[in-house]
Amino acid sequence: DAGITQSPRHKVTETGTPVTLRCHQTENHRYMYWYRQDPGHGLRLIHYSYGVKDTDKGEVSDGYSVSRSKTEDFLLTLESATSSQTSVYFCAISGTEKGMELFFGSGTQLSVL
């Protein structure tokens, strides 16, 4: 199994509070991604990173920011959480040696009340 750890696994928070989700990898892969999974929408890309300090937006990036100060860590921050951000968040990684195959973490269930 690819070494990807997401934390926390579950979180309940209140509307308006900041939230940070962490993705940690031990594979030294260059590329990291944050997706959200919602019923009826499948997986949608929030942000991705193609190297340390190099990030780009996905299709649903509003209300989210990311940071990657080290190869192994990719942080997703909800600046001011809203109920529409209640979702399951998945981190994924890929490395050039594996082509386009993505390896996924186990997910973070976030509930914003």
Add this chain to the structure above:
Amino acid sequence: GDSVTQMEGPVTLSEEAFLTINCTYTATGYPSLFWYVQYPGEGLQLLLKATKADDKGSNKGFEATYRKETTSFHLEKGSVQVSDSAVYFCALSDRPGNTPLVFGKGTRLSVIA
């Protein structure tokens, strides 16, 4: 933009039945195509892939053929098992390298004994 359309679920089958999950795509170039599977409580994992027209991807008894003329990549299995119960995602990448995948909405499969 690029998109993937999957047949809506849920799909319920009896053990040993034949499975087909339809997937069609829209892309500007010649994409690579993927099927991912998500078992309950887990992240997604790659099931199979095809990188050019007429390629057939296969794994664990599942198969899918890249049909450029019909822009399709239907997933098939001749005899499903209870352990195949999961959510299946079709995905594409239209550029080489580690570009983010575009996912379909997923199809939930339930296999009953």
